[in-house]
Amino acid sequence: MNYWQFRRQLYQQALKQWLESLTQVSTGIVALFPMALYALLLLPLLALGVLADKDSQGESFLYTLWGYLLLAYCWIAMQKEALAAADYTLYDRSLPVPVWQRGATELGLLLYAANVFVIGPAAVLVAMVYGHFAELVGGELWVSVTQLYPVSGLLVLTLYYCQSAMGRVKPWLSLGLLPLVAMPWAALMHSPWLCLLALAVAILIERTVRLPAPSIAGLPQGFWRLFLQHDLNQTKPTLLRAVVVLLLLVIGAAFVRQVDVTAKAPASLFLAFVLGVVAATKLLELQKLRERYTCYIASLPKGRYQVTLQAMSYCLIFSLPYVALIVLFNLFGLLQRALFTVTYVTTQAGILVRPGYYLVFPLLTGVLIIAISLLV
Secondary structure, three states: OOHHHHHHHHHHHHHHHHHHHHHHHHHHHHHHHHOOHHHHHHHHHHHHHHHHHOOOOOOHHHHHHHHHHHHHHHHHOOOHHHOOOOOHHHHHHHHHOOHHHHHHHHHHHHHHHHHHHHHHHHHHHHHHHHHOHHHHHHOHHHHHHHHHHHHHHHHHHHHHHHHHHHOOOOOHHHHHHHHHHHHHHHOOEEEEEEEHHHHHHHHHOOOOOOOOOOOOOOOOHHHHHHHHHHHHHHHHHHHHHHHHHHEEEEEEEHHHHHOOOOHHHHHHHHHHHHHHHHOHHHHHHHHHHHHHHHHHOOOOOOOOHHHHHHHHHHHHHHHHHHHHHHHHHHOOOOOHHHHHHHHHHHHHHHHHHOHHHHOOOHHHHHHHHHHHHHOO
C-alpha cells in the first residue's frame, strides 16, 4: 500500500463514520429528506446550465453562483477532519514521506472529495474549448473569451473555495454579507462578469480583514450555556441546517421568480412548510442532548417543564437568523408566513408529544391549510 492508498482509505473510513453521525444528529432533516445528502451533490449539475451561459441574467446567475459555491465550500468544510486524517495525525507525520508527495496527496484527496463540483465545470470548459477551437486558432480570441469566461471563473472560484475550506480564512464577505447586501440590486446586474468581479474583490477584502474569534463570555449561564457550548463543539449539524435553509431560499428565489403567477402560491407554500420543519427540528438535537445528560439534569433544582421551556426558547432564538433571511429574500406573503409559523409550532409539539411520529403533526396541519387556501 502506497501513501496515496493509505490516505484515501483513511478518508473513506472517516467519511463513512461522519455520514453516519451526521445522519443521527440531523434526524429532522434526514427524516424530511431521506436522500438529502446525496441529492445535494446533484444540484451542481443542474446549476451548470445557468453558470456556463454568458447570456444568463445577472439575478439568476447571482443566486445560482452563490448556491453552488456555498454548497462546495460547506461540503469540503464538513469533511475537513476526514481529509486531514485528524485521528491519525501523529502517525501520519511520522511516516518518511517527501513534502512534495504529501502535498500532492492532499491535493488529490481534495479534488477527490470535491469531485462533482470540479469535474462538472472542468468538463464543460473542455467541451467549450473544443467547440471554439477554430476561433482560438483563427485569432478571434475575444469571441472565445466572452464565451468561456463564465465557466472559467466558476472553475477558478470553486477550486479557491475548496482550498479555502481547509484553511482558516472564512468567506464571511464573499459568501455571506455580499450576496445578502446585493440582493436588492441583483436585477440590475445584466451580465455574469459583474458577479464574478464582485466576488473577486470580496475575496481580496476578506483575506485582508480577519474576523475576531467568537467568545461565549458574558452570555447567560445554565442550560443556555450548555446548549450553546454543544453547538460550538458540534458545528456540523448547525452548518448543515444553515446550508439547507440557505439553499432552499436561493433555489426558491430562482424558482418562484421564473414560474407562472398561478404556480407561485403553491410553490411558496411548500417552501414555507419545508423551512418551518427544518427550523423546528433543532429541538430534536436538544432533546438528544438532554438524554445524554439525564442524570445530571435530574440532579438540578429544575423541573422538567422548565427545562423544556428553556430548550424551546433557545430554539426560537436559534431560528431568528433563518427568519431574518426569509424576510430578506421577500418570497412569502401573509399566508406563507402563517404556514411557516404554524408548521414550526406543530413540529415542536409533535417532537414533545410523539417524537417518533412528530412529522405527522405538521403534515396534517400543512395539508389542511394548503387545502383551505386553494379552496378559498
